Structures are given as C-alpha cells and as structure tokens.
Amino acid sequence: MKPIIAADELADALAGSRPPVLLDIRYRLGGPHGRPEYEAGHLPGAVFVDLDAELAGPPGEHGRHPLPDLEVFTEAMRRAGVSAGRSVVVYDASGGWAAARAWWLLRWAGHADVRVLDGGFAAWTGPLETTEPAPERGDFRPAPGALGALSAQDAGALARSGLLLDARAAERYRGEVEPIDPVAGHIPGAVSAPTSQNLDATGRFLPAGRLAERFAALGAEPGGEVGVYCGSGVSAAQQAVALELAGYRPLLYVGSWSEWCRDPAREVARG
Structure with missing residues (x-):
C-alpha cells in the first residue's frame, strides 16, 4: 500500500460503506495552535489531533518532540475512532510534516493501514464542515516497534556506516543558522536532504521514480534502510513517507537534532 492518497481517491473512500478515519493534524512549528483552523472548516468527519499534546511528549532530554506517552497517544486514537482493520487518512496544511508525524506514529505502533493526503488540506476541493464529529470509540491497541526508530547511538552509528539523511534546510545542516536549537550543525556523517525537495510546486509528493532517483543520488541502496532526522522528529517523518513511497525502508531518529545537541x-x- 502506498503511504499517500490523492484527494479524489479520498473522496471516493469517504463516500463508501466503510469510510476511513480522518485525522486533521494542522500545525505549524512555533506558530498558532491548529484548532481554530479546524473549527473554521475541516474535511467531513475529520477529528482534530493536537501534535504537541497527543503526538509528542513534553520537551526534555529526548528533544522537543519526543515519543508521546503511549497511553496518551492510544486514548487520542481511540477517541478519534481508530480501530483494527479500519483505514486511517491524515492531513495537514504544512507540506505533510505534521500529518506524516501521525502517519509514522500509527505505523510504528502497528497500524499498517494509514495514508497521508497528498497535497494536504489545499488539495481538497470537496465540501467542508465546521461541526465537530463524535465518532464511535475505536479499539486501537498499539504494538510499538512495527516501524524502525533510531536512538541517538543508533543514528550516530548509521551516519558512520550507512546512510543518515538530515531533513532540515541546507543552511541549518551546514550550521550557518540555527533558529531553534542551542547548537548549530549536524550529526557527523549525515547527508543533507531537505524535505522541500520531496514535493512539487503544488505541494504534492514527487512521483515514486523521481524520489527513488533523488535518494539513490544521496547514496541509498535500492530497497535498503535509510535513517532520517530533522530538528525535532516532525519534518523528518515527511521524509520517511517519501522514502517509503520510493521503495526504501525508513528509520526515524525521533529525538533528532534537538536531542543530539543537548549532550x-x-x-x-x-x-
């Protein structure tokens, strides 16, 4: 199954007898909370999920967006109606970063049938709703470890002996600027691979073949494992989607630079 879904495919799925659970993950790093945008209009049946509160734990020694408390994440998914055997579609309005964080967490927790809306909220041309749905409570049961996660030690080792991609903007990778974290630079041996280069001018993912060419040029072996990190494990999840779409096996360093540079x-x- 591809990790993304087109807006027209989603419209057909929502009109079917068993529509997917739809999660609205609109969020901007350092910006306003996404709930007002959700309340102003969201895709039919979509449930808002708070990235900071439900898809990440409190900032600390493991970075700015560490793994969430499993009970908190589980409750959020059950509240939204996520159940075994039912597909999930996630979307945002920020280049797939936030939606991909939800995608990765669900995949990591063992829910295989989850996709990111390609192009996000802007790609949807169907009706919108302003009322908040009350879905039937789901029976989501997490089984962590279904998708690979890297520790700081793992990430450092992979940068030395495999391929670790840095998904941040190139100037942050080079250490020329660092607007968020206390130290500028990158993990030694990591390769610069900004997430902006995974998308076309409309904000949709490039075709799988072009993504495969991109990652191969960066040193990825066909079908092989590729590690990825960013500032705090959010934008790197979008790179994980692109890697899977291109046929690679992504490994996410969730703590990312915000954890690495603390030590x-x-x-x-x-x-």
Whole structure:
C-alpha cells in the first residue's frame, strides 16, 4: 500500500460503506495552535489531533518532540475512532510534516493501514464542515516497534556506516543558522536532504521514480534502510513517507537534532 492518497481517491473512500478515519493534524512549528483552523472548516468527519499534546511528549532530554506517552497517544486514537482493520487518512496544511508525524506514529505502533493526503488540506476541493464529529470509540491497541526508530547511538552509528539523511534546510545542516536549537550543525556523517525537495510546486509528493532517483543520488541502496532526522522528529517523518513511497525502508531518529545537541559529548559537524 502506498503511504499517500490523492484527494479524489479520498473522496471516493469517504463516500463508501466503510469510510476511513480522518485525522486533521494542522500545525505549524512555533506558530498558532491548529484548532481554530479546524473549527473554521475541516474535511467531513475529520477529528482534530493536537501534535504537541497527543503526538509528542513534553520537551526534555529526548528533544522537543519526543515519543508521546503511549497511553496518551492510544486514548487520542481511540477517541478519534481508530480501530483494527479500519483505514486511517491524515492531513495537514504544512507540506505533510505534521500529518506524516501521525502517519509514522500509527505505523510504528502497528497500524499498517494509514495514508497521508497528498497535497494536504489545499488539495481538497470537496465540501467542508465546521461541526465537530463524535465518532464511535475505536479499539486501537498499539504494538510499538512495527516501524524502525533510531536512538541517538543508533543514528550516530548509521551516519558512520550507512546512510543518515538530515531533513532540515541546507543552511541549518551546514550550521550557518540555527533558529531553534542551542547548537548549530549536524550529526557527523549525515547527508543533507531537505524535505522541500520531496514535493512539487503544488505541494504534492514527487512521483515514486523521481524520489527513488533523488535518494539513490544521496547514496541509498535500492530497497535498503535509510535513517532520517530533522530538528525535532516532525519534518523528518515527511521524509520517511517519501522514502517509503520510493521503495526504501525508513528509520526515524525521533529525538533528532534537538536531542543530539543537548549532550556536549556528542560530536557536531559543520559545513
């Protein structure tokens, strides 16, 4: 199953006898909370999920967006109606970053049937709703580990002996600027691969073949494992979607740079 779904495919699925659970993950890093946008209009039946509160734990030693408390995440998914055997579609309005975080967490927790709306909220041309739905409570039961997650030690080792991609903007990778974290630079051995290059001018993912060419040029082996990190494990999840779409097996370093740079014993590269 592809990790993305087109808007017209989603419209057909929503009109079917067993529509997918639809999750609205609109969120902007450092920006306003996404709920007002959701309340102003969302896809029919969509449930709002708070990235900071339900898809991440409190900031701390494991970074700005560490893995959420499993009970909190489980409750959020059950409240939204996520159940075994039922598909899930997630969307946002920020290049797939936030939606991909939900995609990755659900996949990591063992829910295989989940896709990201390609192009996000802007791609949807169907009707919108302003009322909040009350879906039947789901029976989601997480089984963590179904999708690969990297620790800081794992990420450092992969950068030395495999392929670890840095999904941040190139100037942050080079250490020329660092607007968020206390230290500038990148994990030694990591390769720069900004997420903006996964999308076309309309905000949709590039075709699988073009993505495969992109990652192969960065050193990915056909069908192989590729690690990825960003600032705090959000935008890197979008890169994980692109990697899977291109036929690779993504491994996400959830703590990412915001965890790595907290420990002065870890080496930092620049340039």
